[in-house]
Amino acid sequence: MTTLSKQQASDPAAQRQSGDGTRLRYLRPYYEVDDRNENFEVRVFMPGVRKSGVDITYENDMLTVSGTRDRDLPEGWRPLHRERRSDSYHLELQLNVDVDGDRISAHVEDGVLTLTLPKAETIKPRRIPVE
Amino acid sequence: METNLNLKFGKEGMAMQLIRRDDPTLTRFDSWFGDTWNDIHPLTQFLEGLGTRAPAAWRPTVEFYEDEENYHAQFEVPGVKKDEIDIELENAVLTISAKREEQGDEGRQSRFAFTRSVNVPDGIDADKVKAHLEDGILTVTMPKQEGRKPRAIQVN
Incomplete structure (x- = not known):
């Protein structure tokens, strides 16, 4: 599992894309997942993206997140050095477990989108009494 | 390959449990951590x-x-x-x-x-x-x- 990023990093196509500093259509954001007992929590890191720039869909077990940041620079700002290669983010996650799609909630704070995915009844942890 | 994709985000295997596939169409590794x-x-x-x-x-x-x-x-x-x-x-x-x-x-x-x-x-x-x-x-x-x-x- 440690190899995944490395494999990709050594992918010549990817390297080319990275090396020449081209602008990309979108970036794939870094994300984290936690199991919170009743919910799964997914945090998607999209710096500069506000609530209004986020679009989330959930369909057929596919969770899709898009984020766009405001690309307007303040008046009079001239770029001297840029590293960011896109103003847009896109992430698609095919979920492996049943979640209650109607009750997915989301909020954005400090450039992090936090999605709370309630587990469907069938997969919730259950306490079994000993009889 | 696809199953491995899950593992990299796995904290105690949870991501693996939740997510079956991660960006199936994308193999590119885009990161905002640098260029x-x-x-x-x-x-x-x-x-x-x-x-x-x-x-x-x-x-x-x-x-x-x-x-x-x-x-x-x-x-x-x-x-x-x-x-x-x-x-x-x-x-x-x-x-x-x-x-x-x-x-x-x-x-x-x-x-x-x-x-x-x-x-x-x-x-x-x-x-x-x-x-x-x-x-x-x-x-x-x-x-x-x-x-x-x-x-x-x-x-x-």
Whole structure:
């Protein structure tokens, strides 16, 4: 599992894309997942993206997140050095477990989108009494 | 390959449990942590820490701008709180660092640590440097010293 990023990093196509500093259509954001007992929590890191720039869909077990940041620079700002290669983010996650799609909630704070995915009844942890 | 995709995000296997496939159409590795492959991705760090979330080396991207009065450096620091950031300007090097040591509670990511330095031009009025954090972007505004500002020269 440690190899995944490395494999990709050594992918010549990817390297080319990275090396020449081209602008990309979108970036794939870094994300984290936690199991919170009743919910799964997914945090998607999209710096500069506000609530209004986020679009989330959930369909057929596919969770899709898009984020766009405001690309307007303040008046009079001239770029001297840029590293960011896109103003847009896109992430698609095919979920492996049943979640209650109607009750997915989301909020954005400090450039992090936090999605709370309630587990469907069938997969919730259950306490079994000993009889 | 597809099943492996899940593992890289797995904290105690949870991501693997939740997510079957991750960006099936994408093999590109896009990261906002920098534009060179030599950058250390926090993910790699987490994994190399054998699944624990040891403080990760994380190199935020920086963008540098200029207007008539100021230089502006913008760092991408999503999820980082104001009181977790340190900013230093010394010998024309601007350094930001941030650190979180506790485990993540609900709604928060867990530990991280990073430092990023950039060279800044001479002639900054160090006493008037300001910083502003919004939407995961830290903007450090460095006013130019009086003598460095553009001046209209009268033609006689």
